[in-house]
Amino acid sequence: MLVVDDDPQLRRALRITLRAAGFDVVTAEDGRTALAEAAAAHPDLVVLDLGLPDLDGTEVLAGLRPWFTGPVVVLSARGDSSDKVGALDAGADDYVTKPFDMPELLARLRVALRRATPLPGEPVVQTDHFTVDLAARQVTVDGVPVRLTPTEWALLSELVRAPGRLIGQRDLLKSVWGPAYERETNYLRVYLAQLRRKLEPDPAHPRYLHTEPGMGYRFTP
Amino acid sequence: MLVVDDDPQLRRALRITLRAAGFDVVTAEDGRTALAEAAAAHPDLVVLDLGLPDLDGTEVLAGLRPWFTGPVVVLSARGDSSDKVGALDAGADDYVTKPFDMPELLARLRVALRRATPLPGEPVVQTDHFTVDLAARQVTVDGVPVRLTPTEWALLSELVRAPGRLIGQRDLLKSVWGPAYERETNYLRVYLAQLRRKLEPDPAHPRYLHTEPGMGYRFTP
DNA sequence: GCCGGGCGTCAGGATCGCGTCAAGACCACC
């Protein structure tokens, strides 16, 4: 996160508050260093004061926008409508007039970040032989998609969400079939066999979906 | 674009101004009709007044957010910091206090729309057989335009916005018909058949709009 | 060597979910 302001006190206040909110903060006190810092640090978001000593804030914005796709939140002492419209149309994502309320600014920064990062994408689990895309709900073996039934998918995703860790049969039964089925270990046997038949190169000698007798099952990538 | 406000004068003014700016506008005067309109009309953006006669504006926001992914711009006569922070954290994309300046509101709406539409990348989805232009709302099969009904379009655009990703039936129902229809899977069957009849080379053996039994549907280019 | 527990395998049959169709309700427009 890059904070651009010429007032040392405000810079300091913002840095402390934003750090407390969990952000990494770098600062700049004028337009030129702001552009340099932005290029060097690749911030997720820029807080930009319009009243700078060297460059006009709108020039900084114009210098930023051709390549910087993250959100820019503008601070300004001037509250004229034309100023606001100009900055917003020039690429700013929000316009906050000074003096501002710190909790509100933080909320607006959260909104800007929320919009900019589309989804907290779920991971893709890979082995030498097959891949499991948890977000897309797709499994491919040697590159070709494989169809799984809902129960097979529920079981597999439980296993691959904890790579290398052993999962007890009771835990698996609870999370796939519900808490009422804690004792029906036959289900597990049947569906593990099904998964191995669809995923393992040699279902008789599993390389990825291992059985720990008496304990549970384990997925090893 | 959906405008929600209980003041008829303001509604009228907003409708006229927004129409002049090139937007299609539907209006609602209370929270319940707002939620119904949003589910029926699929607006790109919602302008929401917090002071409504029946529901609290934040309740409308809460009812909207689980399934409506477009931007929501909040209007309010109250300018307290806590109100602003609450609305912004509840999912609002901007918070404008009344009385507001119309050009500024328009600029803020433009920003919200700019951020919400995924401009990095072409809004055109293509397959070997048909193309879907999300921006122009047009579908062509082998180069010839095809007419889709509003519901068909809403369903198709949900699917092609996530190429390769499986979308659960509940998610589809929520985003196309609204959150009240989470269980009506018959709708999906009927409209998927409709889409396949219009888009697939062989509707009996779909190549692009796949069914994952028990889970949902998937568009694969 | 016998026994029992745990696991993998298999093949039915009950059940569920999907695709299809058509008729009626609803709406907007003429």
Added chain:
DNA sequence: GGTGGTCTTGACGCGATCCTGACGCCCGGC
């Protein structure tokens, strides 16, 4: 008031999925 298009609703047949029970195998304990 009529008309065309769109949306809803219900019924039906078929295929896939899930459950279930039985059987054989391996391995450690007696």
